[in-house]
Amino acid sequence: MTRSRGLGLAYLSPYIIGLMVFTMVPFLASLWLSFTDYDLMSAPVWTGLDNYIELFTEDRTFRRSLWVTLVYVFVTVPLKLGFALFIAYILNYKLRFINLFRTAFYVPSILGGSIAIAVLWRYIFATEGLVNMFLAQFGVEPINWFGDPTNALFTITLLRCWQFGSAMVIFLAALQSIDKSLYEAAAIDGASKLHSFVFITIPLITPVIFFNLIMQMVQAFQEFNGPYIITQGGPLKSTYLLPLYIYDEAFRRFDMGYASAIAWVLFVIIMILTLVAFWSSKKWVFYAGDKRS
Template identity: 80%
Template sequence: MGGDNRYLGLAYVAPYIIGLLVFTAFPFLASLYLSFTDYDLLSKPEWTGLDNYERLMTRDRTFNKSLRVTLLYVFMTVPLKLAFALLVAVVLNYRLKAIGFFRTAYYVPSILGGSIAIAVLWRYIFAEVGLVNMGLEAIGLEPVNWFGDPQNALFTLTLLRCWQFGSAMVIFLAALQSVDKSLYEASSIDGANKWHQFRFITVPLITPVIFFNLIMQTVQAFQEFNGPYIITDGGPLKSTYLLPLYIYDKAFKSFDMGYASAIAWILFVIIMVLTLIAFWSSKKWVYYAGDKRS
């Protein structure tokens, strides 16, 4: 506000600055340092240069497997979840009377999603004699070994996250409702069908939200922990052993802090590179209307 001391604002954001330095910036740099050391909590960190990274890249087969599983998980979960969220949002956006009811119903799984109880539930309904297989048998299909078979386990975890498409859907819905209705009317006079309208009016106008959801969901998917930890414990045959699980085991079970930090940094670099690619490519496909806040 005018006339105030120009340092007054700094006083208000001071808590944030302290938090940023102590709980974000310092740990961020410290983990980079630790990733070049051997540190078992008992003696001081011992500088080993690139040893950790060299071991990870060339000799650690668990890391190799875990990295592949993680990438597969992210590339399955994110597109599926977003496509689902967008599809349901588009259907809900037709002037339906009960829109509020459905929005709530579809949002509930997202609200509860992170809970351990939901992971427990997933374990039960996808058990060999669980709800899903009982349902499949009732309609005459073969039961599936959802979590016991390494071929299926990762996909079953993906389903758990796709089931929680609600929050992405609510964001899509808010964006869809802000699209100017007169654009649709004008285009239908010009003879555009529903698909053309969706493809050439709706999608371009909501690209900022697609972009936002894409980034947030990707960053999150790379850090998935609760699902595999509770449901499969990384198995069978490490087919759901995502990198956050490996980091947790290395850091808090074998207390190999240096090595765990190196894995964390590789994960961070992958996320960062993908985010940067998304930002860089966004200039080509994300459309920002001149007068709208982003």
Template identity: 55%
Template sequence: MTNGSSAVRSDLRKKRRFSKLEQGYMGFILILPWLIGFCIFKLYPFISSLIYSFTDYDLFKGAQNFVGFENYIDAFTKSKNVKALQVTFAYAFMTVPLKLIFALFIAYILNFKIKGVGLFRTAYYVPSILGGSVAIAVLWRALFKSDGVINTILAMLGFDSINFLADRSWALFIICLLRVWQFGSAMVLFLAALKGVPEDLYEAASIDGASKSRQFLSITIPIISPVIFYNLVTQLVQAFQEFNGPYIITNGGPRNATTLISLIVYNSAFKDYKVGLSSAMAWVMFVITTIFTIIAFASQKKWVYYSDDDGRG
């Protein structure tokens, strides 16, 4: 009996010990594969690129000299790099608002009870799945070339054709348009948020005589503002990292009109072999993205409303 109860106690102690181990290390063990991947494929390149950005690292010759801030000075003084910075800002500031407005507009329409709405939702979401692919970028170029489908339609309607790919302003616009066209994922999030807006608020507002536009501005927008904020941040980050569209559709042309920073990063490293400069440009892009993200987070106190007790995030 005594032996039996001591064995049970010993078992319990073991289980308790294992349970403590489980509590202390099991979580860590479970995330270990991810952690290893993160350290090798994210953290190491991240830190290396920072170090390389202060050297004259050449793709073939490696880093031979420490050059201080020379690459960063080049990033802000060489005309090609300065132009790329300007184009990237123009791209981001054109793409993000257009995409958010368009996604919200379509989500608003699809929130109505209309026949075949499921089909429309699917149709509008599909470009998001296809959008980043090389094939779509090639298709986009075919659509907008001088004798492409868009110009054929313009000619049929009696308009002059537009050289979309070769005109500096139009070229940037069609690159933006490709990104705006991929509004599906933002739209789905807006749609989910719109469905969460309580109907009784609209009813109360209607009784008080508020118009539809007033209801939209004073009820819908504040309530879905957390989702607007989320979409704003993610779209901003994506816009600053855009590569496929300008690389495949215009290759940065004409006359660098669509050369974004990401293209400079690629071209410097793999065409000119200047990995040091490329790393510096990547860090410039990272810092810019971080600054805008911080600004967005700081500004949310003024316009984003959460349903917490204090009503603010």
């Protein structure tokens, strides 16, 4: 027994060591650093709550960045989930070349986080890019996608939504696990497709919606590549998400202590929203065998 336990631990050790060294140590170190003045080149100096006080009382950029981040998350996540569910619903039908379509729709999420796609996005939405060329066919004047502060955030949001593949695959798996007899019974009772979708499909996939909601929300709060490559957070900080601000403070302004404090505020916000989601899930997520259903 002792030998097999040791063997088990040995097998687990690469993961545990990796978790401790690359996750837990930096995680706790950043908490400590958030209470210091640390310029990376000299030893950190303990400053207590100074970083947090400055963050909440003086820092206009933080307030702006936080607002942009919240708008980004609250627009992106529902849009992406809605779109992923919509496509998954279509792909759940038995169509010709369905596997080809499923693959094609999943590809963007494999490519989506890459720098190359962010660069491609930049060209697609440039003044003389594909989107404006397409709109010009209908007599629409070229739109300044990246130069207008409102459009810029929308354009970055679209990039995230385009990467709906992973959420779509999970939705598709959930849709395929729904018992077809439920739809047949509903159809016999005269239910329309919309009724079936709202009263059968949605309730039965709420656990998957909940899972995707949490995952997408956490990922959206951490978005970095798109705005960094495409707009560098501009114009007028309209796409200056908190991860960009953290990055700039740490590696361009050499204020790792302050950057750590922002990172911890971001962590707490994600934690609170996740807890709210878990709390609310009791009211709208239905699991198999749940007595409410």
